[in-house]
Amino acid sequence: MLSLQVDLGQRSYPIHIGVDLIDRGDLIAAHVAGPSAVIVTNTTVGPHYAGRLEAALRAVGKQVSTIVLPDGEQFKHWETLNLIFDALLAGRADRKTTLLALGGGVVGDMTGFAAATYMRGVPFVQVPTTLLAQVDSSVGGKTGINHPLGKNMIGAFYQPEAVFADVGTLATLPSREISAGIAEIIKTAAVADAGFVDWVEDALPDLLRGDTDTLAEAVRRSCEVKARVVAEDERESGLRAILNLGHTFGHAIEAGLGYGEWLHGEAVGCGMVMAADLSARLGLLADADGDRLRRLVEAAGLPSRAPKLGEDRYIELMQGDKKAEGGDIRFVLLKSLGEAVITRVPEDELRATLATTS
């Protein structure tokens, strides 16, 4: 088992990474302070893993129940969140009940937001079962739901008690979702760690064939870089925003196609290629580095060409993104593979990138 600590003062928490961690009731229960825990999962993940997690916690004396949500980004809204509240209240869950998020990013975001707001806050533990959730949503404390007018528009910053990333659960993950997770690993490397970019290029074949040791190491390194960035800027007032590389383009793709059409990681993968094109166009990034990033994204099995939504529609969608402030659109761009910069972009350069990449 690999472990690291996310350093946020009183809100610090550990991330443990390994195989079959969901069976380790002893380890998990150490982060369930009260007598009872409620697992929140979905109809896809639940049948595979909820029973094992329940059994592991019961074996160490915890009371456990499970809430099963419908699966998919299209259900990441208030009505589904309310299923959690309904079940918690019907089961008389109190302020000492710990929620366990067992699933991908959608389950993690909704369970985290439910934990942040149920009785004004109860503890929660992340048990991410997709590669994307293991490397992305389990670090950073971002929780929330979508609104018809925008993704993740309603939410809170709320930190888990601990994260257990069981790379054994990735064996049942479709290859398309492995690629989506690798997109976030590439992104984290590209904004902050040139050596990690080299490592990902070398490790890519092993990651794609599902080697658990390589996956665990990729999760560890990715979480470590992200944890370092988040520790410096918990509430995303500055530095942390570099982790949004590819997200302004990516969110526009997701919103423009309708959530769920492309996976979030696919949209971010393509969004990074678009951001690299824009970076090169502005003279920030060498063309060769932009090409190298595009080849890495393609080798990971991710799309590198954006859907044809039209330039005006892209710009409209990006202005609605919450990273826009005061109407201007700011972009996370690259100076090299391993160093990011945040800047406003002239509209004609943006249009040129949209014309070239979509």
Next chain:
Amino acid sequence: MLSLQVDLGQRSYPIHIGVDLIDRGDLIAAHVAGPSAVIVTNTTVGPHYAGRLEAALRAVGKQVSTIVLPDGEQFKHWETLNLIFDALLAGRADRKTTLLALGGGVVGDMTGFAAATYMRGVPFVQVPTTLLAQVDSSVGGKTGINHPLGKNMIGAFYQPEAVFADVGTLATLPSREISAGIAEIIKTAAVADAGFVDWVEDALPDLLRGDTDTLAEAVRRSCEVKARVVAEDERESGLRAILNLGHTFGHAIEAGLGYGEWLHGEAVGCGMVMAADLSARLGLLADADGDRLRRLVEAAGLPSRAPKLGEDRYIELMQGDKKAEGGDIRFVLLKSLGEAVITRVPEDELRATLATTS
């Protein structure tokens, strides 16, 4: 103008109390960091005061818009909260937009929760226009909405940038709501400040006839006591719970009758009398002090006899209250007028109090 500071480290904020503060754009704008503000109010308060507050902020160069919610506790739910999100998103409000809560406790709780969760948190300012909101919900950072299975079950601890308690707005407040506000003043005095109990007894006639100087002083002293308690225990892990005197009974009354039948302050006023009866029954409080509290509650124009819901129904309702932990019911009780204690209570004593007071 009277002022005090709620001391919560980085989340500290001032409370200003006086007449016609809503016209003081200079003072208020000092707590609106960005270029734009959105006032959230309701159909009762809005026509009286929203225009004045808008004009005051425009005069100092802020962009202002106003969202008007339906008025009443029965609208303190997700659908109404979503009206705020819909309007913010339609108006492209960004992370630097400040929300101003102009109204009573319901507007304050919902606006605060909207601010806590819109784009994972935007700043907000409280402009409470009821006595209850001025003394109660403007200190402590409790925000939230009701769920069909319980009051304030979904929410967050989230602190405002500042509070402007304009006691001039109390002139349009029905006398029943003045009494409801006095209930919270009595409660704050009873749990933590014996001298303040004496003061309230003397000042009661002036408070009831709406003398603004006396009201301002009552708001100041009440906020000061409450701020001191909250500063020691921001997230209600211990001491702060004494501020819930009368609330376990009071919430049961409100839930049992249906929210909105009794005002929150009326339910708390009656709940205090019930808590005093229980305190005396357990030998904690002298009978004479219990009688004195009851007379003060009655003199304030508040009910001192609970509705006949039946003992079993009361107990069922109180077990659903979020202050219950692990199934047991804990009560805030009185040792004297000015000192509270939190304790579990044997069911037969609780039933005796319910039989006597309802």
